[in-house]
């Protein structure tokens with residue numbers, strides 16, 4: 367019961383059905399509930415989010431689904447207000463919502479990217495794609511912290527975990543706008559951590575490597591791609607979403623009471639090379 371009497375909100379947490387590959391947010395919701403927390407699963411995929419929350423409740427856990435597009439400031443404000451009205455407090459915020467590729471074309475435009483590799487590059491990055499990535503990852507995390515922190519202050523402290531990526535730390539040949547947004551989350555975490563450390567509000571970032579989630583499906587269902595990627599990982603495999611969730615759980619719980627402004631890399635040794 368490491369999360370007893372704590373109330374948490376996790377964004378991008380709809381993908382958490384039992385018996386299916388879970389997203390990091392969905393797996394984190396299960397881990398928090400297992401340890402006694404009341405959890406609000408926030409997402410834009412309402413149907414899936416409602417089903418996941420219902421499954422958690424069936425096991426006796428305290429879980430609720432809320433519709434929240436993390437780029438929408440008014441929705442953030444309303445969501446945090448209603449959680450505090452219902453639970454009396456907010457202790458933990460996990461900014462996890464994420465979006466992957468930002469090119470949806472079919473590579474037939476002679477002036478556009480000719481393949482998936484090229485589509486990652488800055489020459490083919492669109493302003494809309496960049497804004498979308500910065501919107502979900504940077505603006506979303508900023509808004510979450512902006513509205514959660516005043517409530518955490520009333521409680522005498524709190525813990526915020528921003529889900530970045532190994533691609534937010536080192537330069538890699540990946541989607542330009544994604545890695546840029548993830549690096550933004552990493553730096554914002556440290557800045558906000560310093561601002562609120564004296565109030566016992568802790569802010570840390572986690573940096574998963576390749577993880578088996580619904581969003582990353584093509585990266586592990588294609589055997590050739592999987593073999594290529596795992597050959598670069600010292601542990602020789604991708605992470606399960608539950609392995610990332612356990613690290614987030616540690617940072618959310620009081621066991622990490624002296625950790626703030628830190629970054630936890632969870633990547634099977636990938637970035638250690």
Ligand SMILES: NC(=O)c1ccc[n+]([C@@H]2O[C@H](COP(=O)([O-])OP(=O)(O)OC[C@H]3O[C@@H](n4cnc5c(N)ncnc54)[C@H](O)[C@@H]3O)[C@@H](O)[C@H]2O)c1
Pocket residue numbers: 377378379380381388389390391392408409410411434435436437462463464465502529530531532573574575576577578579580581582607
């Ligand atoms: N899977 C990986 O390999 C990997 C690696 C490093 C970091 N990450 C990060 O982990 C986080 C979770 O990724 P995942 O792979 O578990 O994804 P996932 O399969 O759970 O999908 C992401 C979820 O975010 C939700 N979402 C998207 N836009 C949203 C918005 N505007 N508002 C609210 N919710 C929104 C989606 O509906 C979906 O439920 C992301 O931030 C991702 O960038 C993933």
